Amino acid sequence: MGNKAGRAGIIGAGILGRLTAYFLIELGWEVALFEEGPETPANSSFSPSYTAAGMLAPYCELEYAEPIVVKLGVASFPIWESVVKTVGGDVFYQREGSLVVAHQNDKNEFLRLKRAVEHFTSEPVMKQLKRDEIRECEPDVDPKISDGLFFPHEGQIDTGAIMRALSVHLKKNGATINFDTKAENPTPKKITTAKGSFDFDCVVDCRGMGAKADLKNLRGVRGEVFRVNAPDVSFRRPVRLIHPRYPIYVVPRPNHDYIIGATSIESEDLSTVSVRGALELLSALYSLSSGFSEARIMETATQLRPAFLDNAPKIIYKGGLCRANGLFRHGFLASPMLAKLTAGMVAGGKIEAGFESIYEAV
Numbered sequence: 001m002g003n004k005a006g007r008a009g010i011i012g013a014g015i016l017g018r019l020t021a022y023f024l025i026e027l028g029w030e031v032a033l034f035e036e037g038p039e040t041p042a043n044s045s046f047s048p049s050y051t052a053a054g055m056l057a058p059y060c061e062l063e064y065a066e067p068i069v070v071k072l073g074v075a076s077f078p079i080w081e082s083v084v085k086t087v088g089g090d091v092f093y094q095r096e097g098s099l100v101v102a103h104q105n106d107k108n109e110f111l112r113l114k115r116a117v118e119h120f121t122s123e124p125v126m127k128q129l130k131r132d133e134i135r136e137c138e139p140d141v142d143p144k145i146s147d148g149l150f151f152p153h154e155g156q157i158d159t160g161a162i163m164r165a166l167s168v169h170l171k172k173n174g175a176t177i178n179f180d181t182k183a184e185n186p187t188p189k190k191i192t193t194a195k196g197s198f199d200f201d202c203v204v205d206c207r208g209m210g211a212k213a214d215l216k217n218l219r220g221v222r223g224e225v226f227r228v229n230a231p232d233v234s235f236r237r238p239v240r241l242i243h244p245r246y247p248i249y250v251v252p253r254p255n256h257d258y259i260i261g262a263t264s265i266e267s268e269d270l271s272t273v274s275v276r277g278a279l280e281l282l283s284a285l286y287s288l289s290s291g292f293s294e295a296r297i298m299e300t301a302t303q304l305r306p307a308f309l310d311n312a313p314k315i316i317y318k319g320g321l322c323r324a325n326g327l328f329r330h331g332f333l334a335s336p337m338l339a340k341l342t343a344g345m346v347a348g349g350k351i352e353a354g355f356e357s358i359y360e361a362v
């Protein structure tokens with residue numbers, strides 16, 4: 001062990017496994033990761049950490065998230081800023097706010113989100129926009145759209161870019177990452193793979209859906225996304241369209257690329273995008289801005305969001321084995337804080353005040 005504080009073996013190098021490794025290294029631990037997938041996946045359908053749009057929108061997510069998730073998300077912003085600065089690698093990350101809009105017919109859904117945010121906080125995290133103000137914020141939004149909410153503190157991150165940059169950073173800082181290495185179901189202090197068994201002070205299970213056999217309340221929620229290239233649209237920030245049946249978000253990436261997402265289906269079917277999913281997402285997209293009519297579809301992807309019954313993440317701990325999972329649709333929003341809490345539990349058995357509901361001792 002040399003002069004290290006301890007040795008951790010992490011199974012799963014998704015966003016949560018990588019960030020947990022990052023914090024354990026900061027705490028002076030020696031870290032080895034075991035990932036069944038390749039170092040460079042062929043496409044973004046490989047795992048949810050590559051499929052995700054990368055929206056960092058805690059208040060907008062109040063529609064779908066428990067308050068504890070919003071709290072994790074808000075706490076994660078300063079951590080993202082420090083992680084992005086530390087790992088370098090030109091990762092596209094911005095906090096230019098996000099815009100939520102609705103057609104007149106969907107005003108009730110729109111008001112429901114507004115009330116949920118007002119109920120959550122009295123801080124000035126949201127501004128209601130009139131028709132002209134929506135166009136000042138994002139000129140390419142359809143002029144018929146009359147209701148808007150602007151969330152100035154929200155942001156986005158390029159998910160593939162931060163995954164790659166973290167991998168480089170971890171290796172540079174002494175971590176071993178064993179790609180193409182599937183681990184058996186973990187036991188305390190031991191990881192077994194086809195190459196042999198390895199002993200650690202603590203094993204950290206960050207397998208996402210790979211942990212389903214061990215976590216009986218874990219389920220997958222199917223999500224479908226498109227990546228389009230739309231030279232006629234110049235959104236500067238994530239834009240959401242509220243809709244009772246087909247809510248969508250549009251997340252800009254450099255060079256007029258946009259991630260359009262996402263369906264949310266209670267199914268663990270990982271087959272390709274359905275006709276229905278495509279019709280819903282793309283019709284809603286066209287109603288948000290007709291500039292998307294000539295967009296080119298560059299890629300489609302389907303993945304499962306790992307979720308517990310309450311759709312909130314958990315850290316499940318017993319001596320020598322710590323599992324972190326259940327990030328649902330909030331993996332990038334909430335993983336920095338969740339990873340920090342996981343590392344704190346692994347390194348010192350620490351339960352962070354204010355986040356008690358996340359921990360489960362077994």
Ligand SMILES: Cc1cc2nc3c(=O)[nH]c(=O)nc-3n(C[C@H](O)[C@H](O)[C@H](O)COP(=O)(O)OP(=O)(O)OC[C@H]3O[C@@H](n4cnc5c(N)ncnc54)[C@H](O)[C@@H]3O)c2cc1C
Binds near residue numbers: 017047182206223
């Ligand atoms: C369509 C879609 C859009 C999304 N958009 C957003 C968004 O905009 N913002 C946001 O915050 N979140 C979003 N999410 C959610 C986010 O993607 C997930 O919450 C997050 O990726 C979960 O990360 P994870 O590291 O826990 O799991 P994963 O990404 O699944 O990582 C687990 C890793 O473990 C590996 N593994 C599994 N079993 C084994 C084994 N036995 N041995 C070795 N390795 C193993 C897997 O290969 C995988 O790499 C989206 C998800 C989907 C599906």
